[in-house]
Amino acid sequence: MIKPALSEKWIKASIIGTIWAASEIVLGSFLHNLKVPFSGNVLTAIGLIILISISYRWREKGLFWRAGLICAMLKTLSPSAVIFGPMVAIFSESLLLELFVRLLGRTIPGYLLGSMMAMTWNLFQKIANYVIFYGAGIVDVYTDLLRMAQKQLHLKTDIVWLPIIILLIADILFGILAGLIGIRVGRKALKDTVTPLPGTERNSFTKVDKKPVDAFNYSVLWLLADFLLIIGSMLLLSYTRWMVWSPIITGIVIVWAFRYKRALRQLSKPKFWIFFVVITLITAFVFTKAQTGENVLVNGLLAGFQMNFRAVIIILGFAVLGTELYNPKVRNFFLGTSFKNLPLAIELSVESLPYFIARIPDFKTTVRNPVSVFSGFIFHAESRLAEVRSKSGFQQKLFIISGSKNEGKTWLAKNLVEVFRENEIPFGGFLSEKVREGSQVIGYDLVDILTGNREILLRESDETGMNMIGRFAIFPQGLKKGIQLLSHAQLLGKRLVIIDEVGRLELNDKGWSESISSLMKTSNIHLLFIVRDTFIDEVISKWNIAQPHIFKVSQTDHQECGRSIIDEMNS
DSSP: OOOTTSOHHHHHHHHHHHHHHHHHHHHHHHHHHTTOTTHHHHHHHHHHHHHHHHTTTOOOTTHHHHHHHHHHHHGGGSSOSOOHHHHHHHHHHHHHHHHHHHHHOSSHHHHHHHHHHHHHHHHHHHHHHHHHHHOTHHHHHHHHHHHHHHHHTTOOSOOSSHHHHHHHHHHHHHHHHHHHHHHHHHHHHHHSOOOOOTTOOOOOOOOOOOOOTTSSOOOHHHHHHHHHHHHHHHHHHHHSOHHHHHHHHHHHHHHHHHHOGGGGGTTTSHHHHHHHHHHHHHHHHHHHHHOOSTTHHHHHHHHHHHHHHHHHHHHHHHHHHHHHTTOHHHHHHGGGSTTTHHHHHHHHHHHHHHHHHTTOOOHHHHHHOHHHHHHHHHHHHHHHHHHHHHHTTOOOOEEEEEEOTTSSHHHHHHHHHHHHHHTTOOEEEEEEEEEEETTEEEEEEEEETTTOOEEEEEEEOOOTTSOEETTEEEOHHHHHHHHHHTSTTTTTTOSEEEEEOOSHHHHTTOTTHHHHHHHHHOTTOEEEEEEEGGGHHHHHHHTTOSSOEEEEGGGOOHHHHHHHHHHHHHO
């Protein structure tokens, strides 16, 4: 049962962030195990496509950074000892996308520029990581190596920045591609009914083990001590000789090893020790080539060791901080802050994670049919939202716009649509607009509220064999389109559905009658009917509407009416 304090915006962010995290867990493991080049960029692209595509249907501001925060927090479920790097990357990428979409709007430039900047973050963070791990000396090693290569190749052009520029251009192009795919999927989701990819609609759950809360003796004092030990070690490395910092840091690592066995996983990897030796030897080599004097080789080796000791402190330090941050006291601290929704959202995410992991297709399917795969993500996101709403004490509200014939009911509904759009209320449904020939009304078109697409619904006709209402013939394609727009799949994720209009056909169990009955049984979406005043009592009686909110066209301002409906939905 979801706690009432959890707002819908955080519920949606939780769902989006969980899908992103599920893709990181399933596809990320596959890519990393196969040592696929640029696997981090591929995972970033997947996250960006998910965020951009679903924003076409869920339009609340602030969803991107919230989803990124949720996904970053779910990275703590990873068995890896090093989680801060990926957590920072995920949250930073979502912030960059949020920033540029806020600045440029939900436009192609906004999405593409945000996607480009988010993708390039991987490169900047990797460079920053090397500087943080090994100190500013790693920059000198890099530039000296490139200048030596430039000299050996007899190049006159400075090539120091060339590798970084090449990687930056590759990231920009990759970001543009991810943005374009996200836009295409989002537009497709607006126009078409989203459906799950075959094989991903199963209800089975993949077991995901939570971290045992009581398996470790958490301590806030140890958290503070670890933080001070990291800072102190950095100061020792910077301002003391190796005879001082090497035994002290070795002692700190031994203490951490006894208390935090999980933190040793990173040091047990052969890759770490290979990199340790390589960095030391390269540094010594660069020193001997770039400097002159006595003990050049010894100084080079010491510089290499210093850089590696710094890396050990950073890697283990962040791992032990991550362990202590699992402390329930630390997590409960958020409940008293402006992030009070965060623990509840994470709780929902942990509950939802098996649901989405079970629905992630294999990597081959993702590569072959990416648009359908990401459309399927949207379907499962909206299915999960409907399920959460149904468990959260949601109470369906029914609103009626009434008036006499030709009094302007549809005109008021069109203005309400703009009010809902400005307030980013997810809605669906259709309007029934008059078609004129001169001053004569010759029929009605059914208009999809979201896309503006039209379908013939009624036309004047004297042909026999057609279903009639008054002097108008009912066109089957219009009825079919309306029923489709009122289907469960089409309204996933919506808070309000508008039906223009409900009248004689529906009272005779035709038209939208069956769809309305189905929607009345669905407890996670509000309804807005356009009804001629002569039919109001019959409509209320037919569907046993207990407390309808009725707005008369002649007595209603569309801004006030829209505000009243939104307030009532939020109450």
